[in-house]
Amino acid sequence: MQDILAEIERLKKKRKAIILAHNYQPPEVQDIADFAADSLELARYSMDIDAEVIVLCGVRFMAEMTHILNPEKIVLLPDEGAGCPLADSITPEDVRRLREEYPDAIFLAYVNTSAAVKAECDICYTSANILEVIGKLPADRRLVVLPDRHLASWAKRNTGRDIIIWQGECPVHQAIREEDVLRVKKEHPDSAVMVHPECKEEVIRWAELVGGTGKMLRFAKESDYQSYIVGTERDMCHRLKREVPQKIFLPANREAVCEDMKKINLEKVLRSLQTLTYKIELEEHIRERARKTIERMFSL
Numbered sequence: 001m002q003d004i005l006a007e008i009e010r011l012k013k014k015r016k017a018i019i020l021a022h023n024y025q026p027p028e029v030q031d032i033a034d035f036a037a038d039s040l041e042l043a044r045y046s047m048d049i050d051a052e053v054i055v056l057c058g059v060r061f062m063a064e065m066t067h068i069l070n071p072e073k074i075v076l077l078p079d080e081g082a083g084c085p086l087a088d089s090i091t092p093e094d095v096r097r098l099r100e101e102y103p104d105a106i107f108l109a110y111v112n113t114s115a116a117v118k119a120e121c122d123i124c125y126t127s128a129n130i131l132e133v134i135g136k137l138p139a140d141r142r143l144v145v146l147p148d149r150h151l152a153s154w155a156k157r158n159t160g161r162d163i164i165i166w167q168g169e170c171p172v173h174q175a176i177r178e179e180d181v182l183r184v185k186k187e188h189p190d191s192a193v194m195v196h197p198e199c200k201e202e203v204i205r206w207a208e209l210v211g212g213t214g215k216m217l218r219f220a221k222e223s224d225y226q227s228y229i230v231g232t233e234r235d236m237c238h239r240l241k242r243e244v245p246q247k248i249f250l251p252a253n254r255e256a257v258c259e260d261m262k263k264i265n266l267e268k269v270l271r272s273l274q275t276l277t278y279k280i281e282l283e284e285h286i287r288e289r290a291r292k293t294i295e296r297m298f299s300l
């Protein structure tokens with residue numbers, strides 16, 4: 001173990017590399033990262049760093065986004081097969097077909113989509129900023145919010161906008177049930193419930209806070225609650241415990257594990273630095289159009 005850590009450090013210096021990790025990464029990967037955060041924070045951070053190589057410990061759409069924003073840097077995904085079933089639930093052809101059906105609508109692509117899908121859409125959003133993004137769009141326009149049905153429904157309930165919903169879902173958040181939250185709440189009645197908006201409505205309605213992982217972290221730091229029931233991927237609790245060690249964090253469902261996020265481990269991070277794999281490459285016309293979709297979000 002010590003050998004792997006020392007070798008990762010040595011190669012990071014040699015390659016002028018930075019390691020970024022999403023909040024759902026295995027704890028040992030989060031702990032060696034230079035920066036651990038949610039998708040939006042990772043994307044923003046990647047644009048400000050002085051590095052030649054970025055090892056993105058997350059899933060493919062995150063690595064693609066990092067590459068789109070940093071075309072001059074080498075972006076590596078340590079496991080080529082780390083994908084996302086939610087992102088895979090929609091294709092560029094699906095978006096083109098929807099465009100024909102709703103020609104006047106504004107198309108919003110979740111960060112959890114492929115670069116090719118982003119290229120077909122008008123503006124990007126994340127779970128952290130979806131309500132703000134929608135709030136800045138013309139009130140008289142219909143919106144197509146892709147691809148998570150629970151997140152889009154939550155946005156529809158909270159904004160009252162005319163929203164077309166795609167039927168994609170994240171299997172990890174789908175697995176968190178109302179009875180899971182109620183069971184943990186019964187055992188720890190003074191806990192606050194924090195849930196991700198990709199959860200089902202019957203789960204969301206018990207929450208003191210609905211938001212992405214960055215928002216959960218801020219709530220844990222700033223609120224007076226001492227204990228939290230966390231309705232998202234299990235290893236978010238590791239991040240929360242590391243940042244707010246004096247408080248208690250309880251997963252709503254210990255089985256809520258993203259198998260794709262767990263494909264990455266220290267050995268694969270080391271191999272990635274040794275061999276410069278797996279390099280993210282996109283066709284230029286896709287990269288350029290997807291970049292515009294992402295930049296429209298940043299410009300709001």
Ligand code: SF4
Pocket residue numbers: 024059083084085086087112170171172173233258259260261
């Ligand atoms: S947690 Fe869900 S949305 Fe996130 S990467 Fe895993 S499958 Fe995709």
